[in-house]
Amino acid sequence: MGILLQIENLKKYFSIESGFLRKVKVDLRAVDDVSFTIEEGETFGLVGESGCGKTTIGKLVLKLYEATSGKILFRGRDVTHFQGTPLDEYRKDIQAVFQNPYASLNPRMRIWRLIGEPLIVRGWPKKKVREKVLELLELVMLPADCGPRFPHEMSAGQRQQIAIARALSVNPKFIVLDEPTSLLDVSAQASILNMIVGLQKKLELTYLFISHNLAVIRFLSNRVGVMYCGKLVELADSRKLYVSPRHPYTQALLASVPAPDPDVQTQEIILEGDVISPINPPEGCRFYSRCRDRMEDCKKNEPPLKEIGPRHFVSCHLSS
Amino acid sequence: MVEYPGAVQNKELQMKAPNSELRTLNSEETILEVKDLQIHFFTDRGVIRAVEGVDFSVRKQEVWGLVGESASGKSVIGQALVGMVSKPAGRIVSGEILFKGEDLLKKDSRELRKIRGNQIAFIPQDPTIALNPLLSIGFQIGEAFKYHRSLNMNKVHEQVIDVMKVVNIPSPEIRVKDYPHQLSGGLKQRVIIATALSCRPDLLIADEPTSALDVTIQTQIIKLIREIQDRFQMTMILITHNLGLVAKMCHRVAVLYCGRVVEEAPVRELFKDPKHPYTRGLLASLPKGEKGNVDLYTIPGQLPNPLYHPPGCHFSPRCPHVLKKCQEIPPIDRASEDHGIRCWRWREI
Numbered sequence: 001m002g003i004l005l006q007i008e009n010l011k012k013y014f015s016i017e018s019g020f021l022r023k024v025k026v027d028l029r030a031v032d033d034v035s036f037t038i039e040e041g042e043t044f045g046l047v048g049e050s051g052c053g054k055t056t057i058g059k060l061v062l063k064l065y066e067a068t069s070g071k072i073l074f075r076g077r078d079v080t081h082f083q084g085t086p087l088d089e090y091r092k093d094i095q096a097v098f099q100n101p102y103a104s105l106n107p108r109m110r111i112w113r114l115i116g117e118p119l120i121v122r123g124w125p126k127k128k129v130r131e132k133v134l135e136l137l138e139l140v141m142l143p144a145d146c147g148p149r150f151p152h153e154m155s156a157g158q159r160q161q162i163a164i165a166r167a168l169s170v171n172p173k174f175i176v177l178d179e180p181t182s183l184l185d186v187s188a189q190a191s192i193l194n195m196i197v198g199l200q201k202k203l204e205l206t207y208l209f210i211s212h213n214l215a216v217i218r219f220l221s222n223r224v225g226v227m228y229c230g231k232l233v234e235l236a237d238s239r240k241l242y243v244s245p246r247h248p249y250t251q252a253l254l255a256s257v258p259a260p261d262p263d264v265q266t267q268e269i270i271l272e273g274d275v276i277s278p279i280n281p282p283e284g285c286r287f288y289s290r291c292r293d294r295m296e297d298c299k300k301n302e303p304p305l306k307e308i309g310p311r312h313f314v315s316c317h318l319s320s
Numbered sequence: 321m322v323e324y325p326g327a328v329q330n331k332e333l334q335m336k337a338p339n340s341e342l343r344t345l346n347s348e349e350t351i352l353e354v355k356d357l358q359i360h361f362f363t364d365r366g367v368i369r370a371v372e373g374v375d376f377s378v379r380k381q382e383v384w385g386l387v388g389e390s391a392s393g394k395s396v397i398g399q400a401l402v403g404m405v406s407k408p409a410g411r412i413v414s415g416e417i418l419f420k421g422e423d424l425l426k427k428d429s430r431e432l433r434k435i436r437g438n439q440i441a442f443i444p445q446d447p448t449i450a451l452n453p454l455l456s457i458g459f460q461i462g463e464a465f466k467y468h469r470s471l472n473m474n475k476v477h478e479q480v481i482d483v484m485k486v487v488n489i490p491s492p493e494i495r496v497k498d499y500p501h502q503l504s505g506g507l508k509q510r511v512i513i514a515t516a517l518s519c520r521p522d523l524l525i526a527d528e529p530t531s532a533l534d535v536t537i538q539t540q541i542i543k544l545i546r547e548i549q550d551r552f553q554m555t556m557i558l559i560t561h562n563l564g565l566v567a568k569m570c571h572r573v574a575v576l577y578c579g580r581v582v583e584e585a586p587v588r589e590l591f592k593d594p595k596h597p598y599t600r601g602l603l604a605s606l607p608k609g610e611k612g613n614v615d616l617y618t619i620p621g622q623l624p625n626p627l628y629h630p631p632g633c634h635f636s637p638r639c640p641h642v643l644k645k646c647q648e649i650p651p652i653d654r655a656s657e658d659h660g661i662r663c664w665r666w667r668e669i
Binding site (some may be wrong): 215253259 | 535536537543563565605609615617622
């Protein structure tokens with residue numbers, strides 16, 4: 001398996017104006033020096049709390065944001081500054097499913113138009129578009145007769161199926177799934193997750209799966225990256241990360257999920273305080289203020305992301 | 321054995337889990353009893369039967385859970401208990417809500433106001449919406465105390481600082497004057513809890529108290545709520561869709577589907593030995609384990625349109641064990657005193 005997507009030292013700073021007459025400009029460091037690779041055919045899970053930059057990475061990969069610095073390589077080609085025709089070509093290979101199917105589907109379009117739009121834009125003849133849409137509806141297990149209906153007639157789960165069908169219309173290789181099930185009920189979530197797994201096998205897709213839900217990430221991912229305040233703090237094979245997490249933040253995050261079983265003992269790790277602001281983050285480790293194992297060294301020196309075991313990377317002074 | 325992300329797997333990491341022993345309860349005294357509660361919403365498109373005949377009772381000092389998916393009616397029941405069902409569309413059609421033996425539905429709004437915020441308090445889901453952005457948090461925490469207990473401003477101030485300490489808001493003397501926008505989500509939820517606690521209520525209703533928060537903050541708030549419940553021996557109704565939270569917090573649970581309780585049981589029994597096909601489906605469809613070839617169980621079909629609930633057992637169109645008999649409404653059948661199931665066939669399946 002080759003490397004499909006490679007991210008090198010990616011940074012995205014948002015400029016925020018504040019102070020008197022909004023003259024002071026500060027940087028919000030949404031993504032700060034993140035590197036990882038995604039192999040062909042795998043699911044890479046990105047997990048973290050709100051504001052940690054996981055969605056920003058998704059949008060950078062989709063080229064919906066322009067990176068401040070760093071590189072995004074897709075099949076070895078640098079796509080970081082693609083525009084115009086090459087960007088259109090790139091977007092045939094990479095598609096997205098977003099969190100909120102109430103916002104991502106145009107309420108005035110009928111289902112067949114919603115799903116077929118990427119093809120219409122690319123100049124497919126109407127008849128061929130219709131055929132393809134029927135094929136896609138079958139693929140995502142929606143009834144073939146729902147084509148002329150509107151999104152408001154569908155349930156949240158069905159809307160997400162439509163969003164998946166739309167993403168699949170251009171036969172992409174890679175799909176960014178940004179919290180596709182977080183607005184769904186448990187029963188609808190289960191069928192969408194099954195579908196995501198099934199489609200991956202059938203169509204040999206590669207996924208970047210972004211979520212705050214650790215159980216969902218575990219169910220889907222081969223490898224998982226944990227983010228905290230714009231930084232990647234731990235990266236490992238899914239099994240390794242869940243069984244022996246090394247970064248104190250990962251440990252706390254895993255402990256914070258109550259198991260749906262009264263007999264399972266969960267560790268109780270309570271983190272003090274709140275997530276720090278990515279505006280002017282402190283020197284040294286960003287997790288310093290909440291870490292229960294903090295040392296003097298952590299305050300001054302930022303720990304680099306180091307390989308501590310096979311394919312297991314941690315950025316923590318304790319592990320190195 | 322199924323592995324859960326939070327479970328202790330690594331001996332190295334194992335720490336004391338202070339509240340991990342299964343919660344047991346001695347009290348038998350009932351504090352709240354709801355009988356045949358029916359709440360309908362009269363809309364332009366028809367009548368939505370949000371709650372169709374719900375019976376339950378909550379014992380003193382227990383944490384009683386109400387779980388269900390969206391549109392199951394769980395929040396509406398919570399609102400009905402404090403007389404906050406949105407009017408004029410929503411109406412409590414029939415039923416009794418007996419709080420300490422008195423029917424709350426027979427009281428007028430003035431009598432109800434004496435109980436609400438005083439003996440029964442409510443924690444809403446989203447702290448950002450629940451707080452008034454124009455008033456300082458100190459004022460909002462003290463409001464109920466001022467109304468119910470004392471107009472003496474010094475006393476109110478003392479009480480406000482006191483409850484702020486209870487919910488662990490750092491440096492309460494300074495923070496009293498803060499406004500909601502100055503606080504983070506976790507702190508806002510602490511303020512909301514403080515407001516609910518200011519009169520030391522006997523019954524606390526928490527409607528999805530942690531759903532709007534990040535996971536690490538959720539843990540803080542869950543721990544806080546548990547400590548408070550233990551410390552003040554409060555009775556609590558926890559309304560949530562999060563089964564993990566239920567397993568961790570509750571003594572007894574009721575599962576709601578389309579406005580009816582389909583199963584009620586002590587928490588351990590519900591998770592270990594669920595009887596109703598819906599409860600089983602719900603538990604089976606939770607994502608667990610790792611990436612592999614196993615598919616998650618999915619409950620077939622979709623939630624019905626709330627305007628047209630299926631006749632008889634509402635779950636019947638999605639149920640794998642459906643029979644002709646299911647066209648009639650099944651009564652609650654008891655497997656044991658505390659374990660009720662609303663299903664015709666639970667003994668066979």
